Amino acid sequence: VLIEFFEGFELEAKIVGTDPNTDLALLKVESDEPLRFVNWGDSEEARVGDWVMAMGNPLGQGFSVSAGIVSARGRALSGQYVDYIQTDAAINRGNSGGPLCNMNGVVIGVNTAILSPTGGSIGIGFAMSSRVAENVIAQLRDFGETRRGWLGVRIQDVTEDLAEGLGLADARGALVTDVPEGPAAEAGIEAGDVILSFDGVEVEDTRGLVRQVGDTEVGKEVRVL
Numbered sequence: 001v002l003i004e005f006f007e008g009f010e011l012e013a014k015i016v017g018t019d020p021n022t023d024l025a026l027l028k029v030e031s032d033e034p035l036r037f038v039n040w041g042d043s044e045e046a047r048v049g050d051w052v053m054a055m056g057n058p059l060g061q062g063f064s065v066s067a068g069i070v071s072a073r074g075r076a077l078s079g080q081y082v083d084y085i086q087t088d089a090a091i092n093r094g095n096s097g098g099p100l101c102n103m104n105g106v107v108i109g110v111n112t113a114i115l116s117p118t119g120g121s122i123g124i125g126f127a128m129s130s131r132v133a134e135n136v137i138a139q140l141r142d143f144g145e146t147r148r149g150w151l152g153v154r155i156q157d158v159t160e161d162l163a164e165g166l167g168l169a170d171a172r173g174a175l176v177t178d179v180p181e182g183p184a185a186e187a188g189i190e191a192g193d194v195i196l197s198f199d200g201v202e203v204e205d206t207r208g209l210v211r212q213v214g215d216t217e218v219g220k221e222v223r224v225l
């Protein structure tokens with residue numbers, strides 16, 4: 001693997017680890033001279049309407065920058081636990097893996113995907129939040145692989161009809177539909193239970209619970225209500 005730097009030189013890289021679920025890899029290079037770098041920013045501080053820049057090599061055109069705003073936060077794609085930032089900054093093929101930076105020049109996301117009927121940017125792009133990416137990279141650095149929390153349940157959203165039938169005041173939480181062998185079964189969680197809180201954080205829907213569980217340290221004891 002060769003890393004091509006903006007200054008025009010290349011360095012051979014070692015693959016420390018990869019994570020297929022987030023499509024991220026950690027590479028290590030050795031250099032006789034200090035290398036320039038950018039810092040991780042806090043994606044949780046990004047607000048809808050904030051200006052951002054998407055960087056990459058769109059359509060093979062070389063280093064390129066496009067600007068836009070944060071259109072939405074907390075998006076999900078294909079049921080993944082990953083937390084995405086939606087932006088209208090132009091993202092095309094070749095931008096994937098490039099940084100999404102705020103106006104302070106720190107990375108708040110990793111450009112990942114677009115929604116488009118044509119295959120080109122129509123202003124609906126997604127970048128994995130730095131909160132998720134930084135956690136994945138830290139695990140790859142420490143373990144050479146990702147280690148995510150696992151609860152061991154099948155779940156579905158609580159609809160208004162389900163909430164009424166279950167006697168819940170609000171249509172929120174995650175309804176447990178099946179409990180195969182695993183941590184949840186050992187803890188006594190059963191099909192028909194509604195998970196409203198996980199490790200002290202309220203559960204709004206299944207997407208939120210999947211993210212919370214995935215971000216939890218392996219082996220940690222948590223309180224589930």
